[in-house]
Amino acid sequence: MPGLRLLSRASGNECELITCKDSHYNQVTMKIALDAVGGDFYPANPVSGAISAVAERQDLHIILLGPKELVENELTKQNYTGNRISVVDAPQIIGMDESPAVAVKSKQNSSIAIGLTMHQKGLCDAFVSAGNTGALLAASVFILGKLPGVSRPAIGSTYPSVHGNKFMLDVGANTDVKPETLVQFGLMGKVFTRYILGIENPKIGLLNVGEEEEKGRELTRKTYELLKDRPDFAGNMEGRDILKGKADVYICDGFTGNLLLKLGETIPEAIGHIVKQTMIKKGLTTEQMQLVGGILKESFMPFDYQLVGGVPFLGVNGNSLVGHGGSPPLAIKNMIFTASKMVEKQVNKHITNELN
């Protein structure tokens, strides 16, 4: 990408990204590109998340992508004067509701297109965004390509349970899949679960409507057949097994997974609302309400997507993550950290090994 210009925060001078001599960029090994115009609250939240991330980890350099002036002004507004955040000008913005196919094709100077291309060229180690998921997925597959042997990349997400965070995929990339694809999801999920969630011997569970082998659809029966002799296969899992944490990796098509994920994400808010009504009805004192509220708040922490920050596109030839459109700075920061952990743990190398 000739002419890709990076604005060094140290000197204030522009320079070619790959030859920039005075930038912190050249001195660290972990470089994460961040979409400064992704999500519902840009540039404020991405910029704030980037500042928090570099404040916490000395080994990080963040490259913010977006219209240069907009991003620069936000950095100034947030009083960032360090040299560990750079800006690369990406004048086009892909909106949250834009058609992914059209946006990816027509906006080649968007933060998403430039950021992923930088990643593909080795100018950064990962690309993260709280932007349009469909556009990010499409651009990730198109620009980064797939890992060898992968038939369909999947969006994976942590899923809370009484035994800590588990992992579910696909949660939205593929509404319809084949048995062989589900098996690959299981293997990719195993790698992520082992190296990122720290579960040593992850067990794969096939989401289904019953425990027995013959239950479900042709898809689930054929997938069961492919998995049944594997020692890491925990069998069919029902809806009631998810919050119980009966398996570590839950595999399903992206239609089912998306509904299950989004349902799970609303549990804290819904229960919180109902509990509040109950407390008002029962006439609890302010002190009592604070006690109940405090306990609930802490109990719901495993459900807080901010603490995980983002979900990876597994199976693409690179490290690309997407966060909630509403991501606050904490979520952005944690998405940056998850991305860097994926780089450090060489998740993609392990996926390739696991599949081959």
Add this chain to the structure above:
Amino acid sequence: MPGLRLLSRASGNECELITCKDSHYNQVTMKIALDAVGGDFYPANPVSGAISAVAERQDLHIILLGPKELVENELTKQNYTGNRISVVDAPQIIGMDESPAVAVKSKQNSSIAIGLTMHQKGLCDAFVSAGNTGALLAASVFILGKLPGVSRPAIGSTYPSVHGNKFMLDVGANTDVKPETLVQFGLMGKVFTRYILGIENPKIGLLNVGEEEEKGRELTRKTYELLKDRPDFAGNMEGRDILKGKADVYICDGFTGNLLLKLGETIPEAIGHIVKQTMIKKGLTTEQMQLVGGILKESFMPFDYQLVGGVPFLGVNGNSLVGHGGSPPLAIKNMIFTASKMVEKQVNKHITNELN
């Protein structure tokens, strides 16, 4: 069914069911047949549920189906001496794990087969069971047949939300469906929601992975097309809309619905478990724990399937409901009441009108 014998509790004499002169059976209009050997805790829980039901409502007659001696002994054990519960001998028992197709074909003297046949012959107004769901569904469709115009019967279930109970179907009868079938589910669900849940103008929501018309699978896109001009259609609903109660009737295939339903049912237990751990960690006093526990327990009431009791097979030509295998007496009693409400409100007549 020649020779079907009913044991009157008043005289202790057996008599032909339809000519039994001394039985309360002939004096009331609402006759509900109950599987006395369905579920994990038979005959104790069904018998106890039946006794509670007739104690509460004077206009009910319950016919218990199961091996005569077993059921009779349980009634004696539970000290029931009234004349508002009868027993019809059904010597065969269909196990919870039996293959539905095989069981229905081979056990024609089971409580399920005899109970549904009695209903089909007009000897009772509804049949309810906490037994093998697959066998009950298969037998209900086979023995009762379908309502005119119905392509596929569905299992419908209430689903809790912050705005009270809503309704979801299909939750397990059909793992794969067609767009026209989903539309029928919506109409059947509307009738149940209006007449049984008391929601005056129920809105139908199509479960999907996004709000926009073009989102999802071919199935959802075609269903959207069929529904979009109806005033009772509320559009696509995402997983995050369910607990918020954004629609009144959620339609989906039975694979998706089953997973969503069973996930929802475990929310109270999972949250209760996590909250307990938090309280222990925080070192709350016994009194404080009781306060939090009490508020949670009351808040989780909308999630308590016992209060609804059972789920109907909608689209069959009769009133047939199934409850949880673990149904306690309260759930059995409420399933009986839901069945009688379906009879009183003429749900099937309204479904037929709605479809035609």
